[in-house]
Amino acid sequence: MIDFSNLLDNLLLNSSKKKKIDFLSDYFQSQTQQNKIWALSILSKSFVNKLVKVKDIKELLKGKVDEDLFLYSYDYVGDLAETFSLLWPKDNSKIINSQSLSSFMSSLEKQTSKDDLIIFLTNHFSTCLPNEIYTTIKILLGGLRVGVSNELLKESLSKIGSRSKEEIEENWYGFSFPYNGFFEWLNGESLPKQFNSKDLFHSFMLSNPFNENLIKKIEIKNYTCEYKWDGIRGQITVSKNGKIYSRNGEDITSSFPELKIKSDKVSVLDGELVVKKENTIFSFNELQKRIGRKKVSKKILSDLPVHFICYDILFFNNLDVRKLPFFERRVFLQNYIKKLNHPNISISPLINFVSWSELRSIKENSFNNHIEGIMLKNKNSIYKSGRPALCWYKWKRDPFLEDFIIMYAQRGHGKRSSFYSDFTFGCWIENKINTLVPIGKAYSGFTNDELKKLDKWVRDNTLERFGPVRSVKPGLVVEIAFDNLNFSNRHKSGIALRFPRINRIRWDKPIEEVCILDDIKKLIN
Amino acid sequence: MKNWLIKKKSGLFCEPGNFYIDPIRPVDSALITHAHTDHARPNNKKILATKETINIMKIRYQDNYCKTKQQIKYGEKININGVHVKFVPAGHIIGSAQILLEYKGEKVIVSGDYKRRYDKTCQPFEINKCDTFITEATFALPVFNHPNDKIEVKKIIDSIKGNSDQVHLIGVYALGKCQRLICLLRDLGFDETIYLHGALLKISNYYETEEIDLGSLKNVTEIKDFKGGELVLCPPSALHDRWSQKFKNVIKGFVSGWMTIRQRIKQKNINLPIVISDHADWNELIDTVKEVSPENVLVTHGREEALLSFLKKKGYNCGSLNLLGFEDEDD
Numbered sequence: 079m080i081d082f083s084n085l086l087d088n089l090l091l092n093s094s095k096k097k098k099i100d101f102l103s104d105y106f107q108s109q110t111q112q113n114k115i116w117a118l119s120i121l122s123k124s125f126v127n128k129l130v131k132v133k134d135i136k137e138l139l140k141g142k143v144d145e146d147l148f149l150y151s152y153d154y155v156g157d158l159a160e161t162f163s164l165l166w167p168k169d170n171s172k173i174i175n176s177q178s179l180s181s182f183m184s185s186l187e188k189q190t191s192k193d194d195l196i197i198f199l200t201n202h203f204s205t206c207l208p209n210e211i212y213t214t215i216k217i218l219l220g221g222l223r224v225g226v227s228n229e230l231l232k233e234s235l236s237k238i239g240s241r242s243k244e245e246i247e248e249n250w251y252g253f254s255f256p257y258n259g260f261f262e263w264l265n266g267e268s269l270p271k272q273f274n275s276k277d278l279f280h281s282f283m284l285s286n287p288f289n290e291n292l293i294k295k296i297e298i299k300n301y302t303c304e305y306k307w308d309g310i311r312g313q314i315t316v317s318k319n320g321k322i323y324s325r326n327g328e329d330i331t332s333s334f335p336e337l338k339i340k341s342d343k344v345s346v347l348d349g350e351l352v353v354k355k356e357n358t359i360f361s362f363n364e365l366q367k368r369i370g371r372k373k374v375s376k377k378i379l380s381d382l383p384v385h386f387i388c389y390d391i392l393f394f395n396n397l398d399v400r401k402l403p404f405f406e407r408r409v410f411l412q413n414y415i416k417k418l419n420h421p422n423i424s425i426s427p428l429i430n431f432v433s434w435s436e437l438r439s440i441k442e443n444s445f446n447n448h449i450e451g452i453m454l455k456n457k458n459s460i461y462k463s464g465r466p467a468l469c470w471y472k473w474k475r476d477p478f479l480e481d482f483i484i485m486y487a488q489r490g491h492g493k494r495s496s497f498y499s500d501f502t503f504g505c506w507i508e509n510k511i512n513t514l515v516p517i518g519k520a521y522s523g524f525t526n527d528e529l530k531k532l533d534k535w536v537r538d539n540t541l542e543r544f545g546p547v548r549s550v551k552p553g554l555v556v557e558i559a560f561d562n563l564n565f566s567n568r569h570k571s572g573i574a575l576r577f578p579r580i581n582r583i584r585w586d587k588p589i590e591e592v593c594i595l596d597d598i599k600k601l602i603n
Numbered sequence: 604m605k606n607w608l609i610k611k612k613s614g615l616f617c618e619p620g621n622f623y624i625d626p627i628r629p630v631d632s633a634l635i636t637h638a639h640t641d642h643a644r645p646n647n648k649k650i651l652a653t654k655e656t657i658n659i660m661k662i663r664y665q666d667n668y669c670k671t672k673q674q675i676k677y678g679e680k681i682n683i684n685g686v687h688v689k690f691v692p693a694g695h696i697i698g699s700a701q702i703l704l705e706y707k708g709e710k711v712i713v714s715g716d717y718k719r720r721y722d723k724t725c726q727p728f729e730i731n732k733c734d735t736f737i738t739e740a741t742f743a744l745p746v747f748n749h750p751n752d753k754i755e756v757k758k759i760i761d762s763i764k765g766n767s768d769q770v771h772l773i774g775v776y777a778l779g780k781c782q783r784l785i786c787l788l789r790d791l792g793f794d795e796t797i798y799l800h801g802a803l804l805k806i807s808n809y810y811e812t813e814e815i816d817l818g819s820l821k822n823v824t825e826i827k828d829f830k831g832g833e834l835v836l837c838p839p840s841a842l843h844d845r846w847s848q849k850f851k852n853v854i855k856g857f858v859s860g861w862m863t864i865r866q867r868i869k870q871k872n873i874n875l876p877i878v879i880s881d882h883a884d885w886n887e888l889i890d891t892v893k894e895v896s897p898e899n900v901l902v903t904h905g906r907e908e909a910l911l912s913f914l915k916k917k918g919y920n921c922g923s924l925n926l927l928g929f930e931d932e933d934d
């Protein structure tokens with residue numbers, strides 16, 4: 079297991095992509111088959127433990143480490159796994175160095191109840207080094223945060239065998255734990271017999287953000303324009319089984335049964351899932367009520383019917399059209415949707431325009447609770463996963479800007495773990511001397527210097543501490559940028575902001591000048 | 604501690620002796636525990652310190668190091684207006700001392716910075732009994748258990764062997780850590796020339812005059828092309844500034860007790876963390892307090908809360924002596 083711990087540390091401490099790939103491919107080349115499959119499962123985030131949670135891990139230290147000392151340490155270190163690993167009482171005589179990742183993971187998998195797992199962990203921690211304790215907790219609680227995306231993993235795997243990154247990409251979603259035949263296939267053998275290539279998820283083609291400099295660089299007549307719908311990206315696989323996948327390739331068919339379509343011929347559609355009823359598209363909040371359901375009741379199906387707005391087509395009746403240019407795929411898409419004639423599926427219409435200024439006004443006037451801006455797509459671009467350059471651009475509407483007051487602060491994660499960097503902000507409920515109501519949370523948008531200043535401000539103005547969270551004296555105003563807002567009965571304030579982030583810190587602005595809740599509600603159209 | 608040792612704006616002040624200990628701004632009379640810049644500052648009128656501390660202050664501050672100086676040997680007793688003063692080794696860096704004060708039968712020890720591990724470059728910490736012990740608390744959290752320094756130093760040697768195409772740029776505190784690290788490397792048989800940033804060279808040359816053999820050292824400026832495999836030491840602040848950009852294919856290391864914590868390592872963009880500290884770790888702090896067995900403990904200089912909470916539970920009469928102006932040394 080120490081090899082895997084070392085791998086994680088090397089990945090954490092080396093931010094260069096090349097170095098990370100070297101470490102990963104070295105690991106995969108030097109390890110046993112069993113270690114490889116577990117490492118792959120953990121690094122690709124497909125291994126998930128549901129038995130123990132953060133509080134169970136904390137519980138393990140009770141009676142072993144003084145509670146105050148734990149809190150002081152946790153506050154300083156900022157990461158539970160690391161604090162735990164450094165505090166767990168060491169007994170050098172019991173430490174065993176020889177356990178492999180696979181033997182550890184398979185014993186871990188044998189623990190079927192929480193109680194068994196806790197006993198198992200207590201024994202395990204007493205026999206291993208702090209680094210291994212750290213790794214174990216990271217594996218159990220998830221969130222390795224070592225900067226390894228599945229893309230990077232695929233690229234590293236392309237270095238150890240005879241398969242290109244594209245080939246790996248194409249078949250990636252057809253393999254799952256214990257990855258039978260995967261490493262053999264990487265080495266040039268054919269795909270395993272049971273491999274199902276029909277229902278495979280295909281990684282999405284994504285867009286790059288548009289910036290004004292591109293106006294001089296790209297030829298406007300080569301691009302088409304359509305709206306950027308504010309739902310969730312999805313992929314419909316029409317096949318013998320019929321599947322719907324999320325942006326990460328997760329099978330979400332059971333949440334959206336109205337879009338499951340079976341056919342002997344395979345077709346794959348790329349589009350946006352939205353809730354639409356009687357020609358009205360609902361806000362993202364309504365869509366959220368449909369996400370993550372295993373079963374969908376009749377009532378929900380009729381109250382919040384889901385609709386798929388198609389952007390693109392990847393396979394047309396068994397024909398792979400991804401290498402065709404966008405405008406040709408569009409013809410296939412139109413034909414397909416017309417024949418399909420499905421009440422819950424339509425095409426994202428192209429918007430006519432002749433000039434940049436016209437485009438800009440389309441973008442700014444697209445204000446609507448289900449449109450985020452516009453998409454520009456190169457007519458000649460093939461369908462390629464990832465974010466290929468010069469192909470697709472998203473041009474978002476300028477965000478809303480409003481001032482709010484910081485109410486709570488929480489320590490950040492990863493690099494920022496010793497700083498208070500996540501903030502809950504709010505505004506006045508009625509008039510400016512009474513109480514504040516929280517509106518949202520924001521954690522991005524400032525430089526390291528600002529982060530340090532904010533951190534200091536939080537420490538100097540703390541009212542109360544609740545674990546990693548501190549409530550602070552109302553006193554600091556921040557300008558929040560957000561893309562959209564909607565009514566929401568899940569929030570105390572009754573409204574929900576989309577993608578709030580701190581735009582600037584208004585060190586000088588008095589809190590009395592911040593607006594009241596009703597002013598914010600008026601922004602919703 | 605009665606009222607004869609008090610906290611003032613300029614630092615810890617001994618009323619009957621009319622002197623400060625490690626003052627943060629210039630005063631008439633100062634006792635200096637050791638030559639680190641947050642303890643030994645320039646422009647005091649009169650200083651009392653060990654020979655090594657005074658010599659290093661002279662190298663650092665030149666004419667401003669003080670107006671008049673008085674040397675004191677370890678173990679030597681001096682009477683200042685009825686206060687008996689004695690300096691004993693603190694094991695922190697060359698010339699570092701704990702200061703023992705005795706006034707009207709009451710004994711106080713100001714520990715300064717200290718460590719308990721073996722260090723070839725200085726005399727080991729000496730236990731002395733007292734009524735009040737003023738201890739530092741730089742690493743006063745139970746997460747700090749400094750590992751064996753030989754194992755840590757070997758990581759540098761192994762990394763150089765395994766990555767012979769890369770320059771190893773290692774951040775070390777200029778005074779103490781740098782020379783201790785070099786001695787440890789030499790003891791493990793590392794005989795190559797070590798390249799030093801100018802800021803480290805002056806102090807290292809001084810160590811050699813004190814007959815501490817550091818082997819072959821060269822100023823970084825003496826070499827134009829680094830082929831890879833060289834070991835370069837620099838102050839921590841230089842690791843990421845413009846100076847360090849001249850090294851192309853580089854592994855960056857940092858030798859410090861802080862390197863225990865992954866997120867600290869990550870924040871500082873370090874690839875090769877080496878945990879060697881010139882301060883006592885958690886267990887050493889506690890053991891030291893036990894051995895000194897004072898009636899009162901005052902904690903300063905670091906993470907005081909955790910140590911205070913622990914000592915209180917153990918029945919010590921203790922408090923925090925919040926002295927300003929002391930930074931985390933290795934930062």
Ligand SMILES: [Zn+2]
Nearest residue numbers: 639695716932
């Ligand atoms: Zn020091």
Ligand SMILES: [Zn+2]
Nearest residue numbers: 641716929932
């Ligand atoms: Zn110090």
